[in-house]
Amino acid sequence: MLDIAFSKPAPSGGLPKAGALVLLLAEGAGLAGMGAALDAAMGGGLARAIAAAEFTGRKGQSLTLYAPHGALTRLVVLGLGSHDGMKLDEAGGALVPLLSKEREASVALDGLTAAQAAEVALGAALRAYRFDRYRTDEKPEDKPKLARLTLLTPELNAAKAAWGSLRPVAEGVFTARDLVSEPANVLTPIEAAERCRALEKLGVQVEILGPKEMRRLNFGAYLGVAQGSDNEPRMVVMRWNGAGAQGGKGRKPAKPLLFVGKGVTFDTGGISIKPAGGMEDMKWDMAGAGTVIGLMAALAGRKARADVVGVVGFVENMVGSNAQRPGDVVKTASGLTVEVINTDAEGRLVLADVLHYSIGRFDPAFVVDLATLTGAIIIALGHEHAGLFSNDETLAARIQAAGRAVGETAWRMPLDESYAKGLKSDIADLKNVGGRPGSSIAAAKFIERFVSGRPWAHLDIAGMAWSSKDTATVPKGATAWGLRLLDRLVAEHHEGQ
Amino acid sequence: VLRLRRTPSAGMLVVRPADFPRDEQRRVAALEIQVGGGEPRDGRDWEAVGAACIAAAGEARRVAVDARGLAPADAVALATGATLRAWRFAALKAVPSPQRVELVTEAPDAPAWTAAAATLDAIAWTRTQVAEPANRLSPTEFSRRLRALREEGLHVEVIEADALRDLGAGGLLAVGGGSPHPPRLVMLRWKGAEGPPIAFVGKGLCFDTGGLSIKGAGGMEAMRADMAGAAACAGALLSLAKRRAKVHAVAVLAIAENVTGARSYRPGDVLRMASGRTVEVVDTDAEGRLVLADALHLAIQRCRPSAIVDAATLTGSILIALGHHRAGLFGTDAALLTAAAAAGEAVGERLWPMPLGEGFREAIRSPIADLKQCAPAGSGAWGGRLLPDASHAATFLREFVGDTPWAHLDIAGMDTAEDAEGLHAKGQPTGFGVRLLAELAERHARDR
Numbered sequence: 008m009l010d011i012a013f014s015k016p017a018p019s020g021g022l023p024k025a026g027a028l029v030l031l032l033a034e035g036a037g038l039a040g041m042g043a044a045l046d047a048a049m050g051g052g053l054a055r056a057i058a059a060a061e062f063t064g065r066k067g068q069s070l071t072l073y074a075p076h077g078a079l080t081r082l083v084v085l086g087l088g089s090h091d092g093m094k095l096d097e098a099g100g101a102l103v104p105l106l107s108k109e110r111e112a113s114v115a116l117d118g119l120t121a122a123q124a125a126e127v128a129l130g131a132a133l134r135a136y137r138f139d140r141y142r143t144d145e146k147p148e149d150k151p152k153l154a155r156l157t158l159l160t161p162e163l164n165a166a167k168a169a170w171g172s173l174r175p176v177a178e179g180v181f182t183a184r185d186l187v188s189e190p191a192n193v194l195t196p197i198e199a200a201e202r203c204r205a206l207e208k209l210g211v212q213v214e215i216l217g218p219k220e221m222r223r224l225n226f227g228a229y230l231g232v233a234q235g236s237d238n239e240p241r242m243v244v245m246r247w248n249g250a251g252a253q254g255g256k257g258r259k260p261a262k263p264l265l266f267v268g269k270g271v272t273f274d275t276g277g278i279s280i281k282p283a284g285g286m287e288d289m290k291w292d293m294a295g296a297g298t299v300i301g302l303m304a305a306l307a308g309r310k311a312r313a314d315v316v317g318v319v320g321f322v323e324n325m326v327g328s329n330a331q332r333p334g335d336v337v338k339t340a341s342g343l344t345v346e347v348i349n350t351d352a353e354g355r356l357v358l359a360d361v362l363h364y365s366i367g368r369f370d371p372a373f374v375v376d377l378a379t380l381t382g383a384i385i386i387a388l389g390h391e392h393a394g395l396f397s398n399d400e401t402l403a404a405r406i407q408a409a410g411r412a413v414g415e416t417a418w419r420m421p422l423d424e425s426y427a428k429g430l431k432s433d434i435a436d437l438k439n440v441g442g443r444p445g446s447s448i449a450a451a452k453f454i455e456r457f458v459s460g461r462p463w464a465h466l467d468i469a470g471m472a473w474s475s476k477d478t479a480t481v482p483k484g485a486t487a488w489g490l491r492l493l494d495r496l497v498a499e500h501h502e503g504q
Numbered sequence: 505v506l507r508l509r510r511t512p513s514a515g516m517l518v519v520r521p522a523d524f525p526r527d528e529q530r531r532v533a534a535l536e537i538q539v540g541g542g543e544p545r546d547g548r549d550w551e552a553v554g555a556a557c558i559a560a561a562g563e564a565r566r567v568a569v570d571a572r573g574l575a576p577a578d579a580v581a582l583a584t585g586a587t588l589r590a591w592r593f594a595a596l597k598a599v600p601s602p603q604r605v606e607l608v609t610e611a612p613d614a615p616a617w618t619a620a621a622a623t624l625d626a627i628a629w630t631r632t633q634v635a636e637p638a639n640r641l642s643p644t645e646f647s648r649r650l651r652a653l654r655e656e657g658l659h660v661e662v663i664e665a666d667a668l669r670d671l672g673a674g675g676l677l678a679v680g681g682g683s684p685h686p687p688r689l690v691m692l693r694w695k696g697a698e699g700p701p702i703a704f705v706g707k708g709l710c711f712d713t714g715g716l717s718i719k720g721a722g723g724m725e726a727m728r729a730d731m732a733g734a735a736a737c738a739g740a741l742l743s744l745a746k747r748r749a750k751v752h753a754v755a756v757l758a759i760a761e762n763v764t765g766a767r768s769y770r771p772g773d774v775l776r777m778a779s780g781r782t783v784e785v786v787d788t789d790a791e792g793r794l795v796l797a798d799a800l801h802l803a804i805q806r807c808r809p810s811a812i813v814d815a816a817t818l819t820g821s822i823l824i825a826l827g828h829h830r831a832g833l834f835g836t837d838a839a840l841l842t843a844a845a846a847a848g849e850a851v852g853e854r855l856w857p858m859p860l861g862e863g864f865r866e867a868i869r870s871p872i873a874d875l876k877q878c879a880p881a882g883s884g885a886w887g888g889r890l891l892p893d894a895s896h897a898a899t900f901l902r903e904f905v906g907d908t909p910w911a912h913l914d915i916a917g918m919d920t921a922e923d924a925e926g927l928h929a930k931g932q933p934t935g936f937g938v939r940l941l942a943e944l945a946e947r948h949a950r951d952r
Binding site (some may be wrong): 282283284285286288296382383385386387389390392418419420421423425426442443444445446447448449470475482 | 507569593821823825826827828829830854856857858859861863867884885886887888889890891892893894895
């Protein structure tokens with residue numbers, strides 16, 4: 008992780024001794040604080056450069072000056088856009104590529120609050136993430152150099168405290184991105200489950216269940232998906248009990264929050280095999296699980312005052328000789344039977360058993376599931392929004408608001424009963440797919456059958472789990488989409504006073 | 505005669521055969537109809553009961569529904585549902601077998617019935633046009649039928665291809681250019697009130713082969729209904745005119761046939777649209793947005809509407825997204841979007857809001873023109889197959905509406921009933937949009 012430090016700016020506008028310096032300017036704002044000091048030291052050269060470059064502070068606009076003054080190697084001026092629409096995490100992220108040739112850089116944060124300073128730090132850390140475990144011959148000069156970012160803020164202690172609760176979120180995001188980036192020959196269900204043990208040192212209780220336990224729990228749908236692979240399935244239950252005794256003696260503890268993730272470590276589609284083009288993407292068909300694991304790490308890391316359970320179902324959907332067939336009928340843990348029409352609609356089969364089991368066991372206040380569930384959601388919403396399906400207006404509204412706040416937006420989709428019509432089976436209680444029209448909604452209707460009427464939200468993240476291009480806070484690759492959203496949801500509504 | 509009777513267990517209505525001939529009686533014996541899981545609450549529920557009665561009556565030529573004891577509004581709703589479900593396109597059958605539906609009621613002259621009958625006539629007109637095969641309903645014939653709506657009190661203007669050239673309507677001309685039946689823009693006006701109108705813009709592709717980017721053969725016959733948006737807009741105006749509604753509404757219909765011919769437009773062509781903007785053609789089967797772009801621009805320029813709403817069987821993508829139960833709702837004006845969604849709920853033609861945004865705009869940036877018509881196949885996720893084309897299309901249209909409050913209804917999948925369900929017989933056109941747009945016009949007039 009990028010080394011983040013906070014420091015007070017030197018008195019009377021003293022400039023950093025070396026490295027790069029960053030100034031952040033809102034649209035139409037003049038030079039102040041350190042910017043004014045530097046401009047004075049440059050004999051008005053900075054103001055002239057800003058004018059010559061037609062730099063207005065438009066969002067994302069940047070200006071770079073080399074060796075501007077003294078031992079400073081580089082000055083970057085970054086536009087923040089209009090004062091009301093500023094997104095400081097995105098500004099922090101946008102700095103990273105501009106500073107990739109520098110080892111150290113300082114960011115002047117005159118006029119920004121401590122919370123905003125921490126947001127800049129978070130954005131920079133998130134953007135600087137890199138998954139380079141498998142690069143063995145990269146030339147040193149090709150690697151980004153930036154190792155340390157110092158944020159210069161007068162509100163030193165408050166900024167450090169704010170960063171103290173954001174840093175674990177960044178670490179949780181990296182945990183998720185690492186898991187999602189790993190190829191499927193490395194990250195088997197067993198390996199994925201073992202990696203969850205790392206959360207124990209944060210105080211998370213980790214419990215791993217294998218096929219034996221699943222058979223005892225009557226996970227017929229989940230095991231049906233697993234039976235085509237040599238790699239055994241693993242379900243991981245993670246518990247963070249952070250609410251503690253805050254309820255006081257004699258008060259009933261609040262019900263826990265439940266997050267469930269789809270963890271298909273590779274999805275060939277099974278006998279209903281996928282076309283070859285793009286199949287490599289299916290290593291990230293466990294992104295829902297990766298995000299839930301990262302979320303548990305983030306909540307435990309920042310000692311969230313809430314009781315939270317994360318449950319992920321790892322499995323590999325392969326085409327072994329014992330793979331389940333279209334037409335097979337499986338019995339879910341809930342007792343409902345499912346006719347498997349398409350073996351590539353496996354995520355909902357796994358979720359059916361995991362949701363039924365974990366709701367029954369933990370009696371949660373609500374459940375949110377995350378799953379790279381349908382290609383249809385990409386046809387509906389592209390890569391702009393995840394699909395949000397919910398039977399609970401309050402929960403849905405809170406998820407949407409949290410998503411807007413952190414830049415992970417969820418678009419509400421319908422759940423009318425009429426969309427379940429296609430799931431009627433001639434032989435079983437349900438089919439696992441209807442027709443193509445409205446198929447993301449039908450998938451949600453399928454899952455809804457297994458949530459026992461609990462307040463529930465389903466996030467179909469098939470279009471959001473992986474980014475094909477760099478964005479402000481997400482380098483190309485695994486995104487950990489939804490982690491910051493759900494961390495925010497917990498922080499805003501479930502951590503008491 | 506079907507008699508409705510409330511049973512002690514709420515939510516069940518028993519329909520009993522009464523004065524039928526013996527053989528007919530057997531056919532409808534002992535029917536129980538469950539209505540929406542409870543006692544009918546509103547007009548929508550009573551329409552569903554009426555439709556269910558017709559479904560229960562089967563092939564009976566004559567169906568009488570005994571609605572005595574019902575409130576007049578409920579009785580009207582019951583009859584409306586029955587009539588809609590009983591409707592068939594019979595013009596091309598050697599032996600048409602129309603079903604006659606009679607309502608037995610204490611208040612046969614209820615004023616509500618006059619309004620309902622006007623709406624039913626308009627829906628029947630729209631359904632007829634949608635059902636007509638393309639060898640009968642060419643652009644020429646469609647505009648002739650639209651012109652005939654003058655008799656209903658509508659003002660009708662037909663802008664022929666030559667005039668379209670003068671207007672620079674490069675989108676509509678390119679799409680319709682391959683067909684021997686030239687494209688047209690038809691403008692209908694119902695001026696039941698003063699002030700700026702609400703404008704409806706309809707996609708009227710009498711047949712869509714896809715053009716050079718030709719469609720797969722399977723299911724292509726359904727493309728005779730690719731003018732359902734235009735038919736719905738015209739039907740809405742017809743319903744307003746028949747009811748002498750106190751609203752000012754116009755419909756601007758882009759009518760063309762997209763065929764493969766020696767003069768078909770090509771992928772790669774760059775078109776100059778009526779607004780002056782240039783568009784790079786990527787896929788000749790994404791023709792609807794081209795004709796709509798010109799129609800939207802010309803409607804705004806000529807009619808100065810206070811709001812503009814287009815309806816189009818536009819994308820397969822919306823069908824994947826929302827299926828056959830809701831149409832996609834896109835737009836820029838929160839109040840108009842809210843009004844459209846509420847109008848849809850009120851008449852049982854339901855919409856669902858879908859996104860626009862900068863990210864979608866990026867996907868239709870062209871290296872050679874102002875805009876690409878759509879994102880190229882293969883540029884999507886997972887091997888290129890998955891593209892949010894409904895949002896791309898809406899984003900494209902947005903470029904042609906300026907600041908006028910605008911909503912776009914992507915009604916692909918809603919034009920024809922997949923199954924015998926609700927108010928529609930299987931395989932028959934639904935008339936989706938007629939009631940919604942008429943209701944929206946009235947709400948819009950009230951809210952201003």
